[in-house]
Amino acid sequence: MSTRTLYLFSSAAPPVFDIAHVIEDAQADGWDVCLGLTPAAARWLQDSLDGLAALTGRPVRWDYKLPGEPDVWPKADAILVAPATFNTVNAWALGLTDKFVVGVVAEGIGKRIPMAVMPCVNAAYVQHPQFERSMDTLRGAGVTVLYGEGGFVPNQPGQGNPAAYPWRLALDAVRDLPQTD
Template sequence: MQEQTGYPVRAQWRRPGDTEPHPPADALLVVPVTFNTVNKWAVGASDTLALGILNEAIGTGLPVHAFPRVKATLAAHPAYAGHLRLLGEAGVVFHDASFLRPGDEMTADRWAIVVDTLRRTGRPTGTT
């Protein structure tokens, strides 16, 4: 990933005083977002770097687009629909991710579907 963007991959929290090595984001994409992540995100859990970033993004007003890929049996859980609704009310835009199958890698053709979806739904200007 670093070779593609020119920026280091961040896998750990920054310490106080550490500089931010990345430019400010125009939007945040969560592709794919799992059942576990949706539920933890909705209740504000920040026990991983990824969840901390997702939780902070809601507070910044940054456009957040999520593509859930969840088995039907898990999506039927009573908490799931409520958590989608709660995050949606907080500004998260959810998109159909039926083009993803569990275990699939995000190949160029799948990223093209994500980009096309964002273009059709009014992705923010300047988003890359």
């Protein structure tokens, strides 16, 4: 079995602090992992970025490369966006690509890269009418959405338990995404 490349994209939500374990689990599942972060998540993990790069064997990215620079990552076979904050979900669905990870996944829809997203938002955020529209937009674009029953279930503000974030569910879902050539 050949190794497949997984782009693991994470936003600044508390479960991101477990990302090293998630990378290890994905690698145990046979993935070559490339880690991309939102700028806020990169700030949260700044003391760990060198170690995360060593773990993946690739630079951790949170910004677009400059014109003419070579791409330092192989082509993605699948993309997992988790934890995905309210901002990341809505920016992706609306096509607002000022952040590297959102730009890659927005383009990934057109490239037909198999993708899954698992939000990490509280119950107050999901009351905003744009959130459900964004979830529907991503589903309609072919993204596997792990939200609600059988996915991430929002908690009340301030009541989240980062250790309960269902990372294994997300990794299993990305494993089961259809393969493309």
